[in-house]
Amino acid sequence: MDAFEVVGGNRLAGEVRVDGAKNSALKLMAAALLAKGQTTIREVPEILDVEVMAELLRRLGCEVTHDSTESLVVIDVPAVLHHQADYDLVRRMRASICVLGPLIARCGQAEVAVPGGDAIGSRGLDIHLAGLQKLGVEVSNEHGYLKAVSGGDLNGAHIWLDFPSVGATENILMAAVLAEGTTIIDNAPREPEIADLCNMLVSMGACIEGIGSATLEIFGVDSLHPTDYTTVPDRIVAGTWAVAAAVTQGDVTIRNARSTDLELPLDKLESAGATVEILDDGFRVTMDRTPKATDIVTLPYPGFPTDLQPQFIALNAIAEGAAMVTENLFEARFRFVQELSRLGATIRTDGHHAMVRGGAKLSGAPVEATDVRAGAGLVLAGLVAEGTTTVHDVFHIDRGYAQFVERLTALGGNITRVDVA
Ligand code: EPU
Numbered sequence: 001m002d003a004f005e006v007v008g009g010n011r012l013a014g015e016v017r018v019d020g021a022k023n024s025a026l027k028l029m030a031a032a033l034l035a036k037g038q039t040t041i042r043e044v045p046e047i048l049d050v051e052v053m054a055e056l057l058r059r060l061g062c063e064v065t066h067d068s069t070e071s072l073v074v075i076d077v078p079a080v081l082h083h084q085a086d087y088d089l090v091r092r093m094r095a096s097i098c099v100l101g102p103l104i105a106r107c108g109q110a111e112v113a114v115p116g117g118d119a120i121g122s123r124g125l126d127i128h129l130a131g132l133q134k135l136g137v138e139v140s141n142e143h144g145y146l147k148a149v150s151g152g153d154l155n156g157a158h159i160w161l162d163f164p165s166v167g168a169t170e171n172i173l174m175a176a177v178l179a180e181g182t183t184i185i186d187n188a189p190r191e192p193e194i195a196d197l198c199n200m201l202v203s204m205g206a207c208i209e210g211i212g213s214a215t216l217e218i219f220g221v222d223s224l225h226p227t228d229y230t231t232v233p234d235r236i237v238a239g240t241w242a243v244a245a246a247v248t249q250g251d252v253t254i255r256n257a258r259s260t261d262l263e264l265p266l267d268k269l270e271s272a273g274a275t276v277e278i279l280d281d282g283f284r285v286t287m288d289r290t291p292k293a294t295d296i297v298t299l300p301y302p303g304f305p306t307d308l309q310p311q312f313i314a315l316n317a318i319a320e321g322a323a324m325v326t327e328n329l330f331e332a333r334f335r336f337v338q339e340l341s342r343l344g345a346t347i348r349t350d351g352h353h354a355m356v357r358g359g360a361k362l363s364g365a366p367v368e369a370t371d372v373r374a375g376a377g378l379v380l381a382g383l384v385a386e387g388t389t390t391v392h393d394v395f396h397i398d399r400g401y402a403q404f405v406e407r408l409t410a411l412g413g414n415i416t417r418v419d420v421a
Helices: 022-034 048-059 094-107 126-134 166-176 192-203 235-247 259-271 306-317 335-342 372-384 404-410
Strands: 002-007 013-017 037-042 063-067 072-077 109-113 137-142 145-150 158-160 182-186 207-209 215-219 228-230 251-255 275-279 282-286 322-326 346-350 353-357 366-368 388-392 414-419
Touching: 002 372, 013 404, 022 037, 022 048, 022 072, 022 094, 022 166, 022 192, 022 235, 048 063, 048 072, 048 094, 094 109, 094 126, 094 145, 094 166, 126 137, 126 158, 126 166, 166 182, 166 192, 166 215, 192 207, 192 228, 235 251, 235 259, 235 282, 235 306, 235 372, 259 275, 259 282, 259 306, 306 322, 306 335, 306 346, 306 353, 306 372, 335 346, 335 366, 335 372, 372 388, 372 404, 372 414, 404 414
Parallel strands: 013 251, 037 228, 158 182, 366 388
Antiparallel strands: 002 388, 002 414, 037 072, 063 072, 109 145, 137 145, 182 215, 207 215, 251 282, 275 282, 322 353, 346 353
16 A cells, blocks of 8 residues: 655646546546447646546456557457446446446447446436436336437437536446437536536537537537547646645746636636736746635536535635635535645534634644545645654555656655555
């Protein structure tokens, strides 16, 4: 088991490049299933979840090669796919559920293990299933597997989502592109990763209107063709570097990042006292003072992203003043707060609110990464804590941050990967 040892006190300075988004690349890999032949996906990050998705696609019958030096994945999709996604892979990565839509569209049936809960909450599938049922899919839950069957062609339908669920929309989209007729998804999420999936599907021959809006209109086509597609940059990784610059009172230029995908978090950093300079291919964050506490309310895009909430709690913990952080997406994301408290942060949670009293002089201690973003938040706290912080269970961080230690070290951070087996 690996851990990270972080010695606090260093100011981060320099340049860092961001890879393609984890939460897009995984779905783009699933979308490749929709067309027989060889699809290439570029800017795929070198992270654990990509390996799990590659293994899942292999089990479904694809040949997958991941060239990490070129950051690309090549997926050769056969004419006939297996249609079962096993529990041993789905339990390792909940995002495996995104093969459900493409498998139904390609095979007329799919069996995907029920993912169950995870460290950040119970995460239902009701919106996924209600949408697929509207397209004509029959779904049952047998022996821990969701069995989905379409008795013939899928039929387009008007679908109103109860909540703009990212995962549900991805599954519905990937089924609807090959359905008979038109599908409308209303109250659709506007996350950049949804637009990225739509754009890849269009590059495969799908017909989608309203990309980037809350109403997606999908005109079904008979078949799709393979494509060569580049993943959108990871806004959450970019945002994590931005907060790292702010907490260490550093000066970091973040390349291959889209500031337009991060308008609210960057605005919050400016409220905290940072200077954000927008560049052609990214942005630069400088901070020359102790941050000021800033309130956060997580909401679907363009609201504040839940995936940057722990990093901002870390910032607020050392800030001047106090801040209220409200988490509206994942009920268990505040588990991380207990770990941050071990470093000396003063935070009180009540339901989905956390009151963070700033001004803490953090001191290094052993802590546990409870999920990928919590892990990132703890590393940021460790960078400003006095002494050594040992972050355990860093496989969570490896799921979402490629070369985290190397990149932090290049910026001047004092962090080492150690084996604590
Ligand atoms: N929900 C339901 N029923 C459903 C679907 C969702 O109740 O059928 C609820 C969930 O329980 C949750 C909320 O709706 O409370 C949001 O779920 P959503 O489906 O929008 O999220 P997701 O697809 O499960 C993706 C990302 C998350 C990111 C969210 C929101 C991936 C693999 N995961 O999750 O990323 O926070 O969208 O943007 O794409 C992360 O990277 O750390 C992460 C958790």
